[in-house]
Amino acid sequence: MTVTALVSAKSCGVTTSALAMTLSSTRPSLLAECDPAGGTLRAGFFQAQITAGTGLYHLAVAERAGEDALAQAFAGHLVRLDASGNRQVLPGLTDPAQAPALARTWPALAQVMRVLSDEGGYDVIIDAGRLALESGHLHSTLTPAPLLSGADLVLLVVRATDTSLALARHMTDPLRNELTDRGSGADALGVLLIEDGPRRAHEVAEALRLPVMAALPWEPDTAAYLAGASRTPRGLKKSGLLSSARNALGHLHAAASRRALHQQYPTAQPAPAVQPSPAALPVPAAPQVAGVLQRLGQGRVDPRV
Numbered sequence: 001m002t003v004t005a006l007v008s009a010k011s012c013g014v015t016t017s018a019l020a021m022t023l024s025s026t027r028p029s030l031l032a033e034c035d036p037a038g039g040t041l042r043a044g045f046f047q048a049q050i051t052a053g054t055g056l057y058h059l060a061v062a063e064r065a066g067e068d069a070l071a072q073a074f075a076g077h078l079v080r081l082d083a084s085g086n087r088q089v090l091p092g093l094t095d096p097a098q099a100p101a102l103a104r105t106w107p108a109l110a111q112v113m114r115v116l117s118d119e120g121g122y123d124v125i126i127d128a129g130r131l132a133l134e135s136g137h138l139h140s141t142l143t144p145a146p147l148l149s150g151a152d153l154v155l156l157v158v159r160a161t162d163t164s165l166a167l168a169r170h171m172t173d174p175l176r177n178e179l180t181d182r183g184s185g186a187d188a189l190g191v192l193l194i195e196d197g198p199r200r201a202h203e204v205a206e207a208l209r210l211p212v213m214a215a216l217p218w219e220p221d222t223a224a225y226l227a228g229a230s231r232t233p234r235g236l237k238k239s240g241l242l243s244s245a246r247n248a249l250g251h252l253h254a255a256a257s258r259r260a261l262h263q264q265y266p267t268a269q270p271a272p273a274v275q276p277s278p279a280a281l282p283v284p285a286a287p288q289v290a291g292v293l294q295r296l297g298q299g300r301v302d303p304r305v
């Protein structure tokens with residue numbers, strides 16, 4: 001399926017959108033909360049029911065012991081969003097000071113995400129948080145750049161306001177450059193528009209010179225529930241936010257499939273001036289990483305039955 005990473009220039013709905021997409025997916029789904037500034041799901045949606053003993057930070061520790069240890073630890077640090085175990089969350093860091101420890105773990109985690117998507121049929125949604133820059137590039141410890149370059153699609157989440165667009169504009173070139181140099185190409189980049197403001201999709205696309213790949217409505221009641229601030233609202237599954245999130249995943253999957261096809265058969269394209277770097281080519285997953293799927297599959301129930 002699709003690995004989609006969500007990022008922003010300033011807090012504007014990354015976590016809410018990522019959770020809405022994970023909850024509404026019609027396939028097995030995994031939300032990886034990889035915001036280096038720290039996760040909010042633990043205190044928010046999960047209402048402090050998950051201890052610091054579970055989550056992303058422990059994978060950095062496991063990865064130091066080798067890929068097999070990482071694969072084993074990965075499944076053990078997921079939290080189920082439903083009884084069937086078809087929707088799962090990897091809770092994020094409890095302290096931003098933990099972020100530097102993850103710097104060398106991101107590439108291995110990017111591989112795990114690939115295996116889950118390509119071989120396990122998961123919709124993988126990465127909450128990559130708010131971007132940080134250093135000298136015009138993505139910051140090496142405050143942004144999980146390897147997760148972005150390893151994703152099928154990277155969505156810059158913006159609100160439909162001029163302020164949000166003004167802030168997002170500074171992020172488009174660093175993102176394009178990262179995806180060109182180390183990812184699968186700048187066309188992996190698009191916008192997820194949160195419809196809170198007067199700007200329409202075509203205006204957003206024009207302002208940022210990026211396609212608007214998906215949009216979600218502004219829906220405070222559902223968003224408050226997803227932030228753990230209110231009880232389950234009536235008709236949650238049919239809410240505009242979750243229905244749109246489900247449609248958004250469909251559009252994203254179609255966009256990612258079109259890209260993959262285009263990269264496989266680039267017949268109509270003139271030869272690129274710059275050859276893709278070796279890092280942009282798919283790296284076969286280590287067998288230990290592939291073992292993560294087996295561990296994840298244990299106890300999972302088919303969502304269609």
Ligand SMILES: Nc1ncnc2c1ncn2[C@@H]1O[C@H](COP(=O)(O)OP(=O)(O)O)[C@@H](O)[C@H]1O
Nearest residue numbers: 011012013014015016217218219220223224227
């Ligand atoms: N679609 C939406 N409709 C209404 N409120 C939203 C929506 N998305 C996010 N919010 C609200 O915006 C605030 C920031 O959202 P959050 O997802 O935490 O942003 P980020 O992860 O980018 O920091 C929260 O109060 C959240 O409830």
Ligand SMILES: [Mg+2]
Nearest residue numbers: 014015035040
């Ligand atoms: Mg967030």
